[in-house]
Amino acid sequence: MFLATEGGNAGGIWGLIWPFILMFAVFYFLLIRPQQKKQKQRTAMLNQIKKGDKITTIGGLHGTVVELSDDTVVVRVNDTTKMTFERSAINAIVSTAPAAATE
Structure with a gap:
């Protein structure tokens, strides 16, 4: 023991x-x-996202940011189609807009 x-x-x-x-x-x-x-x-x-930035969403959609709010982003996919996404659905910024094009 x-x-x-x-x-x-x-x-x-x-x-x-x-x-x-x-x-x-x-x-x-x-x-x-x-x-x-x-x-x-x-x-x-x-x-850092701003108008004119080219982005990719989590789902793989490519587009250009045309409107921003605190929670949502409106993305132009082609000449006639605009889609609204949650800001968190953005996966990456592909290219940023030039400073003069932000207005």
Whole structure:
């Protein structure tokens, strides 16, 4: 039969906690931190959208921004078709509009 002495379990508790601390650190640096950085970049990209920018939506639709509001974006797909999307549906800015064309 095994008998524990007083104070003998203190090293055992740290021995159990260290792997969890190490796993959390690995998850933080490999998963959580890069995801937060990517989200910041996406938010900055969505805030930089302006009229005349050529964009691509998450669904793969290409078009030019003709109107903006806080939550929505109106995109001209061809000469006659305009579509309204949530700002979050924009995947990428393909090219930005020249400064003179924003008016």
